[in-house]
Amino acid sequence: MGEEILRVENLKTYFFTEAGVVKAVDGVSFSVYEGEPLGIVGETGSGKTVTSLSIMRIVPPPGKIISGRIIYRGEDLLEKSEDEMRKIRGKKIAIVFQDPNSSLDPLFTVESQLNEVIMAHLKVTKQEARNRALELLKMVRIPDPEARLKAYPHELSGGMRQRVAIARALANEPDILIADEPTTNLDVTIQAQIIELLKELQSKLKMTLIMITHDMGLVAETTKRVVVLYAGSVAEIAPTNEIFKSMRHPYTAALLKAVPRIDRRKELKPIPGSIPNLIDPPSGCRFHPRCPYVIQRCIEEVPELEFTDQRAVACHRWKELSLKGE
């Protein structure tokens, strides 16, 4: 494992809506190590995307980062000015969004969208930027890259668009690439190709990859370590190969039971109940209304994230439970 490159400490990002304060991210902490592929997994509304937007400091209003620290190479990103932040976005930390159909500006060609990122951070001539753009398209395996440079987004397929989005994120060889559900809006066959590409690029460029997803299969395939989020806080952090064998948080176990697996013929068990209302979250452990192992203490006391060897878990009873995924 490399050096710690990014550390999120007790991050709180709230949305101040008319209905009340939505605590989308409420005390999330985790570390990312250089060169590692890390997964962040959770249901819709667990705070995955908001966490990634908070790292980039592009949380849209009415959202606001309330407190916490985001330490990138020893410096707190939350204390940077907007100008300093702009130099980090797209240069040091880049992000690939969920929907390639809407993450590219429909009015500009692939070339000008790539040039825009390159020239935002480097002083290069148009010709140099063009060469770099061409190189990037080759890197993400776009066939006939010269012709594609002139193409508009609507002339490309979904998979191609996502490749362009990835190329754009990689344009300045960022330290950290955040991929926010990069395959959700793609066909299954294209999903596999994009995942292959990300894996390959990750190992080739020794890039730190933060893979945000709700898909446990994707986590298993692409990551070495995984952070499980539930209702805006961390439930469990563990190496990926261990979590499938021995999960410590009941939520992780429930999550894995809800995933189809080809090697086990078992009925899928959906998690009972639904994700809690984040304006007025449950007391104590946020998972307690849906947890089969709930005791009085879970309702009264918020469990701390306990670190032991490579893992961390936020559950009062993790030591006494022996959970199985299947």
Next chain:
Amino acid sequence: METSNKKLAKKRRSASQLAVVWRRFRRNKAAIAGLVLVGFVVFMAVFGSFFAPFPPRSFPCLYKGCTSLPPFQDWSHPLGTEPSGIDVYSEILQSARNDLYVGLAATLISVAIGLGIGVASGYSSGVSGALLLGITQVFLVLPVLVLILLFSRILVLLVAQGFGLTIIVLILGIFGWPGIAYITRGETLRLKEAEFIQATKALGASKSRILFRHIMPNILSPVIVIATLTVAANILTEAAISFLGFGDPNTSTWGQMLNDGFSWLNYWWISFFPGIMIVFSTLGFNLLGDGLSEALNPRLKE
């Protein structure tokens, strides 16, 4: 064969959005009619003075002793003359330039103000955005025509000194922007949430770059449409102002001619021909605007 196919494909691609818009526009007969009418008015504005036998606001017939000649009788005055001796045909030709100037210049001012305020109020959340929206709403409920009449009366000295049209252009421009601001604000609010704007931000683009390079170009098509319609509205309002006698009597516009003919209603040709021109030009710009709106609307893909 292979290469020619590739070439063809390339050609199709370079046939950009503009070509697509033109193809859709061309199929719309009303839009083409609008384009022809606007083209006719523009042609008159540019070349009208070459075809006009007499200079504007001159009284050639008066010197010959003839007054209020009906049309189609004396071919040196094909559309007749006003009682004051003004040649209707020359006057109409030379008014086109002034009418078009008022329509276009006032629209340009309105678009500049409306676009700026609309985008700014849509993009900035919080107090400044709300304030700009409030200003827009105040301007939206002002009775524009009454204000214009008021101002042209206040500035009557300037109007009489030959600044008449410029004053009208300024007033029309300054009061004509709220509708444009409303539309651009709505579009900006929609685009601000779009993923590609977020993505651009996440790649390190500055606020001004997002505004000018990504938001403004993406709201251009509704702005083009409303600007075209505003040109028609401005020509019409100018005609109303001049007809009511608040214009500059020394500058020829179609509205001014209506005013000339107002006191001589039995000499129908004095008002009829400029009236037709007002109808043609405003109808033309309206049809053109509607056609553009249809052609530029991405929801109506073929």
